[in-house]
Amino acid sequence: MVYLTRVEKFNAAHKLWVAEWSEEKNTAVFGRCANANWHGHNYTLHVTVKGKPDPYTGFTMDARKLGAIVKSAITDHVDHRNLNLDVPFIPTGIQPTSENLVIFFWQQLTPLLPPEIALYRLKLYETDSIYAEYFGE
Amino acid sequence: MVYLTRVEKFNAAHKLWVAEWSEEKNTAVFGRCANANWHGHNYTLHVTVKGKPDPYTGFTMDARKLGAIVKSAITDHVDHRNLNLDVPFIPTGIQPTSENLVIFFWQQLTPLLPPEIALYRLKLYETDSIYAEYFGE
Amino acid sequence: MVYLTRVEKFNAAHKLWVAEWSEEKNTAVFGRCANANWHGHNYTLHVTVKGKPDPYTGFTMDARKLGAIVKSAITDHVDHRNLNLDVPFIPTGIQPTSENLVIFFWQQLTPLLPPEIALYRLKLYETDSIYAEYFGE
Amino acid sequence: MVYLTRVEKFNAAHKLWVAEWSEEKNTAVFGRCANANWHGHNYTLHVTVKGKPDPYTGFTMDARKLGAIVKSAITDHVDHRNLNLDVPFIPTGIQPTSENLVIFFWQQLTPLLPPEIALYRLKLYETDSIYAEYFGE
Amino acid sequence: MVYLTRVEKFNAAHKLWVAEWSEEKNTAVFGRCANANWHGHNYTLHVTVKGKPDPYTGFTMDARKLGAIVKSAITDHVDHRNLNLDVPFIPTGIQPTSENLVIFFWQQLTPLLPPEIALYRLKLYETDSIYAEYFGE
Amino acid sequence: MVYLTRVEKFNAAHKLWVAEWSEEKNTAVFGRCANANWHGHNYTLHVTVKGKPDPYTGFTMDARKLGAIVKSAITDHVDHRNLNLDVPFIPTGIQPTSENLVIFFWQQLTPLLPPEIALYRLKLYETDSIYAEYFGE
Numbered sequence: 001m002v003y004l005t006r007v008e009k010f011n012a013a014h015k016l017w018v019a020e021w022s023e024e025k026n027t028a029v030f031g032r033c034a035n036a037n038w039h040g041h042n043y044t045l046h047v048t049v050k051g052k053p054d055p056y057t058g059f060t061m062d063a064r065k066l067g068a069i070v071k072s073a074i075t076d077h078v079d080h081r082n083l084n085l086d087v088p089f090i091p092t093g094i095q096p097t098s099e100n101l102v103i104f105f106w107q108q109l110t111p112l113l114p115p116e117i118a119l120y121r122l123k124l125y126e127t128d129s130i131y132a133e134y135f136g137e
Numbered sequence: 138m139v140y141l142t143r144v145e146k147f148n149a150a151h152k153l154w155v156a157e158w159s160e161e162k163n164t165a166v167f168g169r170c171a172n173a174n175w176h177g178h179n180y181t182l183h184v185t186v187k188g189k190p191d192p193y194t195g196f197t198m199d200a201r202k203l204g205a206i207v208k209s210a211i212t213d214h215v216d217h218r219n220l221n222l223d224v225p226f227i228p229t230g231i232q233p234t235s236e237n238l239v240i241f242f243w244q245q246l247t248p249l250l251p252p253e254i255a256l257y258r259l260k261l262y263e264t265d266s267i268y269a270e271y272f273g274e
Numbered sequence: 275m276v277y278l279t280r281v282e283k284f285n286a287a288h289k290l291w292v293a294e295w296s297e298e299k300n301t302a303v304f305g306r307c308a309n310a311n312w313h314g315h316n317y318t319l320h321v322t323v324k325g326k327p328d329p330y331t332g333f334t335m336d337a338r339k340l341g342a343i344v345k346s347a348i349t350d351h352v353d354h355r356n357l358n359l360d361v362p363f364i365p366t367g368i369q370p371t372s373e374n375l376v377i378f379f380w381q382q383l384t385p386l387l388p389p390e391i392a393l394y395r396l397k398l399y400e401t402d403s404i405y406a407e408y409f410g411e
Numbered sequence: 412m413v414y415l416t417r418v419e420k421f422n423a424a425h426k427l428w429v430a431e432w433s434e435e436k437n438t439a440v441f442g443r444c445a446n447a448n449w450h451g452h453n454y455t456l457h458v459t460v461k462g463k464p465d466p467y468t469g470f471t472m473d474a475r476k477l478g479a480i481v482k483s484a485i486t487d488h489v490d491h492r493n494l495n496l497d498v499p500f501i502p503t504g505i506q507p508t509s510e511n512l513v514i515f516f517w518q519q520l521t522p523l524l525p526p527e528i529a530l531y532r533l534k535l536y537e538t539d540s541i542y543a544e545y546f547g548e
Numbered sequence: 549m550v551y552l553t554r555v556e557k558f559n560a561a562h563k564l565w566v567a568e569w570s571e572e573k574n575t576a577v578f579g580r581c582a583n584a585n586w587h588g589h590n591y592t593l594h595v596t597v598k599g600k601p602d603p604y605t606g607f608t609m610d611a612r613k614l615g616a617i618v619k620s621a622i623t624d625h626v627d628h629r630n631l632n633l634d635v636p637f638i639p640t641g642i643q644p645t646s647e648n649l650v651i652f653f654w655q656q657l658t659p660l661l662p663p664e665i666a667l668y669r670l671k672l673y674e675t676d677s678i679y680a681e682y683f684g685e
Numbered sequence: 686m687v688y689l690t691r692v693e694k695f696n697a698a699h700k701l702w703v704a705e706w707s708e709e710k711n712t713a714v715f716g717r718c719a720n721a722n723w724h725g726h727n728y729t730l731h732v733t734v735k736g737k738p739d740p741y742t743g744f745t746m747d748a749r750k751l752g753a754i755v756k757s758a759i760t761d762h763v764d765h766r767n768l769n770l771d772v773p774f775i776p777t778g779i780q781p782t783s784e785n786l787v788i789f790f791w792q793q794l795t796p797l798l799p800p801e802i803a804l805y806r807l808k809l810y811e812t813d814s815i816y817a818e819y820f821g822e
Binding site for chain 2: 009011012013014031032033035037038039040041042079080081082085086127128
């Protein structure tokens with residue numbers, strides 16, 4: 001088994017805000033991330049798949065095809081978008097934290113991968129100093 | 138003369154949109170950057186000052202003091218903010234492109250520097266692939 | 275389970291030197307790392323915790339709280355310090371290699387984490403080319 | 412157990428081309444990677460070993476020794492070389508993809524490590540956006 | 549005047565070899581860079597233009613247009629190519645060093661820029677440790 | 686004229702401390718940088734020379750030769766050393782700040798460069814967030 005990772009980037013706006021909470025509680029919990037008029041990030045997503053390299057091509061999976069799938073499943077929907085408002089697969093009222101994003105991205109991506117390829121890990125950098133990883137369970 | 142650079146980061150939302158233009162024209166000119174609900178970036182700002190190192194301290198300028206000035210003059214106002222709506226020193230209707238931001242940041246910063254220190258260059262990364270530089274004229 | 279990583283940095287001096295060994299043996303084993311007057315590094319520490327994202331906040335753990343704990347448990351004690359002489363939780367005579375540091379950092383950090391959060395991995399970069407990882411056993 | 416990683420770099424030429432296939436098929440499958448006159452990359456290899464730090468030295472393994480072994484086993488043979496033509500341990504007709512390279516590198520490296528040290532992971536960056544990982548099985 | 553930089557990447561093979569020289573002299577001068585079967589690099593090109601930001605768009609120049617021009621003028625011709633053999637605008641027998649590449653790239657790029665925009669600087673990274681810069685004279 | 690840059694790294698200990706000042710004043714001015722038992726950094730030095738590429742080699746200057754000169758003139762003397770105590774060309778009592786280091790490095794380097802090559806710029810990163818540049822005057 002050899003693991004192949006493809007890195008894709010997107011730029012998006014978001015805020016963290018629980019509708020059931022007061023402004024005071026939102027600010028106490030989320031700090032500047034609760035700014036009413038949003039803020040944003042350059043996100044970097046590492047998509048890792050796992051499989052046996054093909055004896056002819058030497059590919060676990062064609063990295064260009066993997067890139068195209070990630071684009072159509074994820075980055076086309078989130079790049080230059082508002083993660084709270086604009087993305088059909090992020091449910092309203094769920095915080096678009098990196099931890100939740102990797103779970104939603106996993107659900108988007110797995111149905112589109114070839115059957116012989118397992119999605120192994122998603123790693124999402126929100127900044128250089130904060131990132132989330134998900135292994136599907 | 139020795140040049141000293143301090144790097145600071147901030148995360149902000151923005152969009153590019155000319156109010157006098159139709160939606161069609163805005164989209165034609167700005168593409169995804171015109172998304173109505175905003176998008177955002179992790180910005181990285183390099184602030185370079187120029188001076189003669191002090192014979193006692195060896196400092197062109199104390200980098201911690203420079204960091205504190207950049208924070209109070211710039212990043213406190215733009216970090217986790219909306220660059221179109223939330224920042225007093227960015228005039229309404231002016232596009233918050235990196236090119237315009239470095240000009241506004243220059244105006245904010247110069248009055249706060251010690252008289253013996255010249256601001257030499259501002260360099261603002263909007264993404265890893267796009268950055269603007271300004272030398273004050 | 276979603277893994278959340280917070281990255282923190284510190285700058286420290288150290289040397290590698292076994293007191294029971296001759297200067298010749300120390301130099302033969304440690305090379306330039308045995309320099310009597312110390313050398314130093316910009317260390318980068320990746321702290322990864324593991325947990326279930328909170329249904330309200332979407333946080334495995336508040337990254338700012340994690341940062342504050344790492345600061346009080348680790349970086350406040352090692353930043354701008356001498357790792358052989360200045361750090362109470364690094365025993366005298368134990369080499370402050372990256373491999374040993376991640377073990378000591380683990381011991382410092384685990385008692386301070388909330389009970390529902392497991393420390394998963396510490397990864398310490400000593401340079402861009404050398405890093406150590408520890409998973410607690 | 413503490414994991415120690417040493418990072419080494421090399422620059423090499425290669426192409427992806429299955430001799431049994433027509434030019435049309437090679438181009439359809441490999442795209443620009445099938446360019447007849449080769450292309451090339453700056454590769455970055457992360458070699459991770461696993462062991463118990465020595466009580467005297469604090470080393471899982473001396474990182475300089477690990478670097479020397481990686482150099483003699485791998486990078487001396489691939490740096491400034493053509494991966495399809497110049498490397499004895501890459502069989503003719505096998506595609507020098509990152510996925511296959513990490514398998515060949517694993518075979519080169521394991522016989523040269525000290526018996527108490529286990530090779531844990533090879534991670535090979537072909538570009539900033541594509542990398543392969545191998546754990547030996 | 550505000551300077552705008554767009555970063556583009558390409559992967560290419562090359563070798564350094566003076567046809568009039570013996571193999572011995574080529575190897576003595578160029579070392580491993582003279583390897584007969586080529587080697588290669590991931591090149592990173594920073595293209596900096598200079599101009600006055602447009603009062604409506606806030607752009608020195610639309611970074612997407614600049615990227616498209618760099619692609620059609622340069623990277624389409626050198627990406628996944630052999631710099632000694634495959635590139636019409638690199639004369640046969642001229643060494644494809646980074647120093648020469650930035651001069652050829654400059655000649656390719658300047659005729660395609662809008663008249664109000666001046667090309668200010670090309671900066672080409674051959675590796676993380678070696679780069680060339682050219683200002684047009 | 687084409688500018689060529691070679692990047693070299695070194696790891697060193699230092700502290701900032703003016704002997705004529707009290708401990709209180711040193712701590713007030715230098716903060717944690719005055720720690721009695723030193724601290725340290727991974728320094729990254731960018732050495733930029735300027736010249737006309739040779740018509741045969743295409744080199745402004747052979748980057749390997751430049752690297753060798755930087756090593757013998759600078760990094761051999763400062764790598765794994767204490768910048769306050771161990772380096773002959775840093776005068777006692779002068780603070781080893783990045784600003785002063787680039788001046789001393791300039792003096793070391795210029796006599797060793799070939800006559801047709803001008804040293805253009807030294808850029809020294811002390812951390813990812815602080816760097817000094819010197820152009821020789």
